[in-house]
Amino acid sequence: MSRRRPPLPVSLPSLDRSSHEPLQRQLVAQLREAVLAGRLAPDTAVPSTRALAAALGVSRNTVLAAYDQLTAEGYLVATSGSATRVAELPQALLGPREPAPVAAAPRLSQRAAWLTSLPVRPHRAQGPLAPGALAVDAFPFHLWGRLIGQRWRRPGRALTSALPPAGLPALRAQVAAFLASTRAVRATPDQVLIVSGSQQALDLVARVLLDPGDVALVEDPGYHGLHDALAFAGARPLPIPVDAHGFDLAAAGAVPEDARLACVTPSHQFPLGMTLPLDRRLALLDWARRRDAWLLEDDYDADFRYAGRPLASLQSLDPDGRTLYTGTFSRATFASLRLGYLVVPDRLLDAFLAARRLADTHPSSVAQAALADFMAEGHYEAHLRRLRALYTERRGALHAALAAHLPDHPLAPSDAGVNQVVYLPPGVDDLALVRRAAKAGLAPAPLSTYYAAPAHVRPGLILGFAATPASELPAHVGRLAACLAAAGAPLA
Amino acid sequence: MSRRRPPLPVSLPSLDRSSHEPLQRQLVAQLREAVLAGRLAPDTAVPSTRALAAALGVSRNTVLAAYDQLTAEGYLVATSGSATRVAELPQALLGPREPAPVAAAPRLSQRAAWLTSLPVRPHRAQGPLAPGALAVDAFPFHLWGRLIGQRWRRPGRALTSALPPAGLPALRAQVAAFLASTRAVRATPDQVLIVSGSQQALDLVARVLLDPGDVALVEDPGYHGLHDALAFAGARPLPIPVDAHGFDLAAAGAVPEDARLACVTPSHQFPLGMTLPLDRRLALLDWARRRDAWLLEDDYDADFRYAGRPLASLQSLDPDGRTLYTGTFSRATFASLRLGYLVVPDRLLDAFLAARRLADTHPSSVAQAALADFMAEGHYEAHLRRLRALYTERRGALHAALAAHLPDHPLAPSDAGVNQVVYLPPGVDDLALVRRAAKAGLAPAPLSTYYAAPAHVRPGLILGFAATPASELPAHVGRLAACLAAAGAPLA
Numbered sequence: 001m002s003r004r005r006p007p008l009p010v011s012l013p014s015l016d017r018s019s020h021e022p023l024q025r026q027l028v029a030q031l032r033e034a035v036l037a038g039r040l041a042p043d044t045a046v047p048s049t050r051a052l053a054a055a056l057g058v059s060r061n062t063v064l065a066a067y068d069q070l071t072a073e074g075y076l077v078a079t080s081g082s083a084t085r086v087a088e089l090p091q092a093l094l095g096p097r098e099p100a101p102v103a104a105a106p107r108l109s110q111r112a113a114w115l116t117s118l119p120v121r122p123h124r125a126q127g128p129l130a131p132g133a134l135a136v137d138a139f140p141f142h143l144w145g146r147l148i149g150q151r152w153r154r155p156g157r158a159l160t161s162a163l164p165p166a167g168l169p170a171l172r173a174q175v176a177a178f179l180a181s182t183r184a185v186r187a188t189p190d191q192v193l194i195v196s197g198s199q200q201a202l203d204l205v206a207r208v209l210l211d212p213g214d215v216a217l218v219e220d221p222g223y224h225g226l227h228d229a230l231a232f233a234g235a236r237p238l239p240i241p242v243d244a245h246g247f248d249l250a251a252a253g254a255v256p257e258d259a260r261l262a263c264v265t266p267s268h269q270f271p272l273g274m275t276l277p278l279d280r281r282l283a284l285l286d287w288a289r290r291r292d293a294w295l296l297e298d299d300y301d302a303d304f305r306y307a308g309r310p311l312a313s314l315q316s317l318d319p320d321g322r323t324l325y326t327g328t329f330s331r332a333t334f335a336s337l338r339l340g341y342l343v344v345p346d347r348l349l350d351a352f353l354a355a356r357r358l359a360d361t362h363p364s365s366v367a368q369a370a371l372a373d374f375m376a377e378g379h380y381e382a383h384l385r386r387l388r389a390l391y392t393e394r395r396g397a398l399h400a401a402l403a404a405h406l407p408d409h410p411l412a413p414s415d416a417g418v419n420q421v422v423y424l425p426p427g428v429d430d431l432a433l434v435r436r437a438a439k440a441g442l443a444p445a446p447l448s449t450y451y452a453a454p455a456h457v458r459p460g461l462i463l464g465f466a467a468t469p470a471s472e473l474p475a476h477v478g479r480l481a482a483c484l485a486a487a488g489a490p491l492a
Numbered sequence: 493m494s495r496r497r498p499p500l501p502v503s504l505p506s507l508d509r510s511s512h513e514p515l516q517r518q519l520v521a522q523l524r525e526a527v528l529a530g531r532l533a534p535d536t537a538v539p540s541t542r543a544l545a546a547a548l549g550v551s552r553n554t555v556l557a558a559y560d561q562l563t564a565e566g567y568l569v570a571t572s573g574s575a576t577r578v579a580e581l582p583q584a585l586l587g588p589r590e591p592a593p594v595a596a597a598p599r600l601s602q603r604a605a606w607l608t609s610l611p612v613r614p615h616r617a618q619g620p621l622a623p624g625a626l627a628v629d630a631f632p633f634h635l636w637g638r639l640i641g642q643r644w645r646r647p648g649r650a651l652t653s654a655l656p657p658a659g660l661p662a663l664r665a666q667v668a669a670f671l672a673s674t675r676a677v678r679a680t681p682d683q684v685l686i687v688s689g690s691q692q693a694l695d696l697v698a699r700v701l702l703d704p705g706d707v708a709l710v711e712d713p714g715y716h717g718l719h720d721a722l723a724f725a726g727a728r729p730l731p732i733p734v735d736a737h738g739f740d741l742a743a744a745g746a747v748p749e750d751a752r753l754a755c756v757t758p759s760h761q762f763p764l765g766m767t768l769p770l771d772r773r774l775a776l777l778d779w780a781r782r783r784d785a786w787l788l789e790d791d792y793d794a795d796f797r798y799a800g801r802p803l804a805s806l807q808s809l810d811p812d813g814r815t816l817y818t819g820t821f822s823r824a825t826f827a828s829l830r831l832g833y834l835v836v837p838d839r840l841l842d843a844f845l846a847a848r849r850l851a852d853t854h855p856s857s858v859a860q861a862a863l864a865d866f867m868a869e870g871h872y873e874a875h876l877r878r879l880r881a882l883y884t885e886r887r888g889a890l891h892a893a894l895a896a897h898l899p900d901h902p903l904a905p906s907d908a909g910v911n912q913v914v915y916l917p918p919g920v921d922d923l924a925l926v927r928r929a930a931k932a933g934l935a936p937a938p939l940s941t942y943y944a945a946p947a948h949v950r951p952g953l954i955l956g957f958a959a960t961p962a963s964e965l966p967a968h969v970g971r972l973a974a975c976l977a978a979a980g981a982p983l984a
Contacts, residue, residue, distance in 0.1 A: 029676065032804070036774075072800050074770030093774035097811040106784050106814060108843065109703045109752070115846035136652050142645050148858070149641015153634050160628050160826035184521065196688060200852035211601045212704060212726065229850045234704065234726070260601070278566030282528075282585035292598050311565050312524070319589040322598055334652035336857035351604035358607075358721045359851070360692035365828035366640070367858035 011039065015056060023058050027066040035075045035086055038094040045083035046076060111232070118228060125434075127443030128476045131271065131419045133467035135390055136334045143379060148370035159365050165356040167194025167363045171372040175341045178375065182309070183299065184316035185325055185343060193342045193352060194363045198300060201326035201342035202226050202263075206233035208348070208355045209261055209294050209324075217255065217262040219247050221450035223270050226263055226298070235261075239452035242269060244413075246276040249287060261294045262287070266314045267302035271450050271462050272421050273414025281314050288322045299327040303384055304466075306392050307415040321345035329371065331418070332384055339367055390466075391418060397470035398463065401477035406484070418466035421447060423458060430459040436483045437461075442476060503531065507548060515550055519558040527567045527578055530586040537575040538568065603724070610720060617926075619935030620968045623763065623911045625959035627882055628826045635871060640862035651857050657848040659686025659855045663864040667833045670867065674801070675791065676808035677817055677835060685834045685844060686855045690792060693818035693834035694718050694755075698725035700840070700847045701753055701786050701816075709747065709754040711739050713942035715762050718755055718790070727753075731944035734761060736905075738768040741779060753786045754779070758806045759794035763942050763954050764913050765906025773806050780814045791819040795876055796958075798884050799907040813837030821863060823910070824876055831859055882958075883910060889962035890955065893969035898976065910958035913939060915950060922951040928975045929953075934968060 212234030704726030939952030
């Protein structure tokens with residue numbers, strides 16, 4: 001073993017003085033690479049810091065710090081009284097650090113392959129008439145900024161420490177009171193979990209209530225994010241047709257014995273918009289009781305009801321605690337807020353809290369605290385009232401424009417929400433129509449893509465009206481009608 | 493069918509004028525209940541609004557609004573020109589709304605039963621010496637409050653709309669630059685996913701990389717949140733012993749052929765604290781390449797290194813893109829922030845983004861924007877420097893106190909992090925000791941509870957020093973030594 005001390009390493013590092021990367025980091029990176037590639041052989045003595053500094057024209061401190069770092073990382077070994085040496089690494093593990101050939105790319109799990117195969121949904125388009133778009137500019141950001149700034153200048157110990165997995169107690173109390181008064185939801189604040197948007201509620205429900213292979217009934221048409229979350233959890237979503245009144249359990253025929261959950265949007269069917277009648281609600285509860293199953297009520301935008309106050313929830317009809325209830329704040333504030341709630345029956349609480357801990361510990365305190373203040377001071381309900389007035393006007397303008405430009409196309413009946421479905425005659429290619437509309441600068445969504453079972457499909461367009469001033473809606477609808485005419489779409 | 497109009501409903505609702513619940517809501521709730529219970533029979537005509545208002549002594553508008561709400565919800569049917577009637581609901585579904593007997597409680601899924609069975613971890617205790625506790629009071633909340641308030645007063649369109657599932661681009665760019673400079677992590681901003689704390693990274697990794705039944709190697713002792721997240725995803729965590737140098741793949745014997753992932757904390761083993769030597773890092777990468785497996789590097793608190801700069805990551809040694817890298821911001825800011833990052837190899841990006849969409853769409857913008865500003869203005873690195881100085885002092889005080897009060901107990905070697913492990917002799921019941929310490933107002937954690945395999949267990953105490961002023965540490969350690977003496981613990 002050579003104990004000679006070479007004046008310089010095998011190949012002198014070349015430092016780039018014009019780079020914004022510090023010289024010390026460049027030196028460390030190049031020496032690491034030389035060791036790993038085997039160019040600086042194991043147990044070789046490296047030059048003294050003085051010699052290397054002189055050869056490179058850098059300060060000796062730069063080399064000293066680099067050697068210290070490389071010693072800490074195990075590339076060099078410093079022995080007091082003798083030269084610093086390259087570590088004795090197994091020869092077999094050294095060599096050029098080339099990427100493995102593409103053919104040797106690691107095998108993906110079946111889950112990863114499935115995830116990669118999910119289509120990118122067309123309803124992500126932005127522009128006039130895009131479904132789900134909201135009047136974000138109506139949100140009082142100045143007030144929000146003031147509240148959140150105040151809160152975080154002096155947050156206090158409880159807010160900066162780890163929270164309970166269910167979320168901030170002050171916000172959960174606000175949510176329980178809000179849901180009791182607007183939806184007759186029966187829940188203590190303990191039963192309210194703050195979630196990162198209702199998508200997280202769907203994911204948790206799928207992972208807690210169902211075992212792999214279990215069947216969950218879903219509405220068809222319905223929300224892809226639910227269907228896919230169920231499948232991701234290993235469950236089998238079973239699409240049940242939606243008729244003129246909503247989720248139609250009677251039409252489903254023989255529901256498999258292992259159906260453990262039915263997921264519904266009773267206040268306002270997604271995406272069609274009808275309200276589930278009382279007799280069907282009672283029948284659903286009766287089914288759940290007889291079949292020992294759970295119900296998930298997604299009340300995603302029932303805040304915006306135009307014919308009166310929001311409707312009482314399905315959850316409020318359930319004396320058995322078989323109904324879970326979820327909703328979101330993002331629709332009445334701004335999309336990127338990502339805060340929602342999941343109301344859980346008492347006997348499921350422990351399981352959901354454990355799942356939440358494993359999923360992401362607890363929701364961030366940062367937005368929760370500001371939202372709790374916003375609600376406690378009455379700003380949330382005031383903003384809902386403003387939005388309802390604004391959306392009532394925009395919805396009226398859309399309906400008038402549709403009556404003028406597309407009088408023969410039937411509308412899905414709906415008295416809530418921020419979208420309106422226009423049905424098209426069977427056989428019309430609504431996807432092609434949407435592509436044509438996109439060229440005209442419009443972003444309606446094709447109804448057909450919201451169906452899971454081909455046999456249930458009915459073509460149509462989903463139009464969002466909430467983000468567009470009433471005065472602009474007639475022109476947009478006029479252009480849409482022109483697209484339909486140009487496509488030669490037959491009348492309904 | 494009776495078409496008579498009764499002067500009053502069968503039993504007059506009794507309104508409570510002292511309640512804070514509005515009279516209209518009380519009236520609606522009681523009429524709903526009367527219909528559901530069958531006390532107001534289907535197709536019965538209800539009293540006129542005028543008659544009911546007079547009988548109850550309320551305004552006619554109150555009754556009108558209540559009837560409207562009940563009509564919208566399907567309890568009443570209004571026919572123009574004739575009396576409002578109770579809806580014709582199926583008799584079989586009506587009756588007293590009694591909760592089902594407890595014996596009829598719905599069957600839990602196997603997953604829910606498993607979740608409910610998870611133990612509540614003892615290391616959640618709060619108090620002096622609690623592991624993981626941080627100097628939250630050192631965080632510049634005034635500055636943070638100012639930044640977040642400024643940002644949200646005028647957020648701009650991009651920040652309030654739905655974000656990419658990977659998170660805010662400005663924050664991802666900051667993270668990529670920070671990790672490149674401090675850990676030599678090789679990643680473009682596109683490869684950085686902002687996650688809701690590193691627990692979400694573990695959950696996503698388990699759900700994307702592994703199929704049910706796949707084996708994942710984990711360190712023993714290690715982090716329960718990882719072990720349980722793997723099991724929740726249906727994978728089988730296999731505990732591998734940690735020797736004096738860290739994760740010891742060689743000691744693991746025959747690793748099952750279906751091991752698809754190894755999860756390690758190479759910068760600073762959790763909870764013991766040693767650094768994984770370079771030869772073991774290279775061996776781990778070699779194992780992953782030979783076995784077609786993935787590596788997960790959890791760099792949970794390597795920011796706090798006391799003997800020099802933080803160490804380069806395992807990820808930086810991997811030319812193949814088999815290593816995923818995760819870390820958190822919550823440890824250097826405040827626990828309830830819940831923001832972290834996951835760096836993903838290019839070819840896994842699509843799968844992880846799809847998984848993130850299904851898990852919770854995207855991380856909330858609210859804290860991300862403020863953190864991006866905080867980093868861009870240099871406050872994050874400045875705060876890390878302040879914390880390192882503070883923790884260096886506190887760590888020194890802890891070590892001096894341990895040398896004075898517990899000179900014969902060996903310490904786990906560690907030059908990073910916010911905890912120090914004190915080993916106890918084999919056979920000592922560290923859980924009993926921790927209970928005794930809790931009575932003395934201290935919150936150390938029992939090392940034995942961090943092991944998964946009984947054969948690997950070594951008893952000890954995990955002491956956190958970061959949240960306690962240096963001047964107070966000697967007294968706490970003195971009390972701890974008294975607990976050990978009182979417990980009659982033999983010397984190591």
